[in-house]
Amino acid sequence: MLKRRSNSYRPRMDTPSSLQLRAPYLLFVGDAADEQVAKTAFGVREWAPERCCGQMRLPGCNVDLRLPEMTPASAATAGAGSLLLGVAPPGGMLLPSWHSLLFETVDAGLDIVSGLHFRLREVPGLAAVAARRGVSLVDVRHPRQSFRVATGKRRSGKRLLTVGTDCALGKKYTALALTAALRARGVSADFRATGQTGIIISGAGVALDAVVADFIAGAAEWLSPDAPADHWDVIEGQGSLFHPAYAGVTTGLIHGSQPDVLILCHDPLRKQLRWVDGYPTPALEDAVALNLMIARLTNPRVRVAGISLNTSGMNEEHRHDVLTETAARMQLPCFDPLKSSLDEVLDAILA
């Protein structure tokens, strides 16, 4: 790391516009067997219905987004901006059988937005046709931006970051729900996406897991710039400080976000961390303590304002008991972002 700085070298920062997606979307779900395979499409439909204008399904498709059926051509006529590949084929790869659809989409004048590992510009000939037609091929997983090294400087405005006891337990949906609730109260708030699904839902953001290591915190700083004093950026968390594979990403995201408020997300039924063996889910008390300790480096006044519990695996009675017991034990508002009133945690956030 030394040499970069002794040379006064700084990678350039591209224009933020390179990650703005063109709405509304025609949602492509292929021959998806179930909602899980098409969860990107369902996420956009649920959280950004105003960004969706139609769906396109192939024979054998088992899911229905309850949107008008369209082709790329009819969607273009209806004002669509992009075709969104809203389905995850096995291995994250682009199926050869989709190639003709991609050319048809570009011909119709739509951008293509993909969250797959495969790069759209690796489809032979597609990039040339897109350039000729003046449309964009947007690989959300492969950001073309460069970022600056973080400065650690305080920025104006308010920031909330969702953190978790593990990966994949509700940090994105908690941030989306809190953004919507803040806006419903008349508070100026933006959801700031740090993962591909969040970016597709909100139309902008940074796929933080694809940023080069030295620039994680810098990318997080870029994501929530200076803002009016009463504006809230609600930042989607990633990973967990307790996960042996991803804690580095989480640390950089916390430091760059310099959150005023943390919301801790947790799945009470999960006893072991995902994708690793031998790592038990940490206690909420330990998770609160470590997240605050790390976050204080860039914002000494950070506080935890609530606990978001993923109770999707519980019946109504169990959910009520767990929320009540956790609130009493932690002395913090506890809620399920998809099931509970958010009034109490909003009061705590804005306090």
Next chain:
Amino acid sequence: MLKRRSNSYRPRMDTPSSLQLRAPYLLFVGDAADEQVAKTAFGVREWAPERCCGQMRLPGCNVDLRLPEMTPASAATAGAGSLLLGVAPPGGMLLPSWHSLLFETVDAGLDIVSGLHFRLREVPGLAAVAARRGVSLVDVRHPRQSFRVATGKRRSGKRLLTVGTDCALGKKYTALALTAALRARGVSADFRATGQTGIIISGAGVALDAVVADFIAGAAEWLSPDAPADHWDVIEGQGSLFHPAYAGVTTGLIHGSQPDVLILCHDPLRKQLRWVDGYPTPALEDAVALNLMIARLTNPRVRVAGISLNTSGMNEEHRHDVLTETAARMQLPCFDPLKSSLDEVLDAILA
């Protein structure tokens, strides 16, 4: 992060051989005005003299490595494996005036090793000539490897990691000195490089600051694989848990390294962290506590075995006082890796 795993997708892992450098080196220092500009060359000369066979200087050069003067052709005749660009021009860029030298080097059958930001294969025509001649262009800063996501699994063998209160205060030299001292005692030990200068010195490693965020800990796991029970990997630290730009890298490196022993590196004269404003250097007690807390996630038995002090800015008396006082206060062996006996800290490491 979710989608990658739900698709059971894992990036491939290339063969480790892709980062093995071909020694001995012809060290190119250009027209370096001072040792600082050519510190990569001086580092290799100091720590791996057996990997150096000659130097090449341009008119106006002010430094001398005290190695035979050679051209690429005469170095090739003498058995050299690579020309090493051991000098950092302003901005990390390759100077156009060096182009003819690069072609001459490739023609002579030498690999070229560069730690510059500029990529050797961006020199028009060079990659084609290198391919024809069967030699490699090695951009140490731009690893071509992919890594697996970390597993968090315990590996066999012993590991020591140098950590610091800040960046750029002696973590690499501490690790190099401890490796040499362990070997001098007959202990099986390898230096594991995580930055470009370390890689060039030791001939292998991972430029951790260039790894994609999701794979930091995975790259660190790859770097120190399973080993015999009494073998020590001595791993070069990066950044600091207290640095708002780099703590994410440090966290991933600690978790993936799963160190048995930490050596905390510190510069007693540094009051503020480098490259940021408003971040004081942490107290040694706080640095010991936080590094242990983070490291315990992947190795609950981790311990701190010593404090490495960079006393390069002190006279003999000041150095002695600081080392003595710090040792008494921290109840740990304290040493300057370039000035002190390492017997006491070695005893503590091997205890």
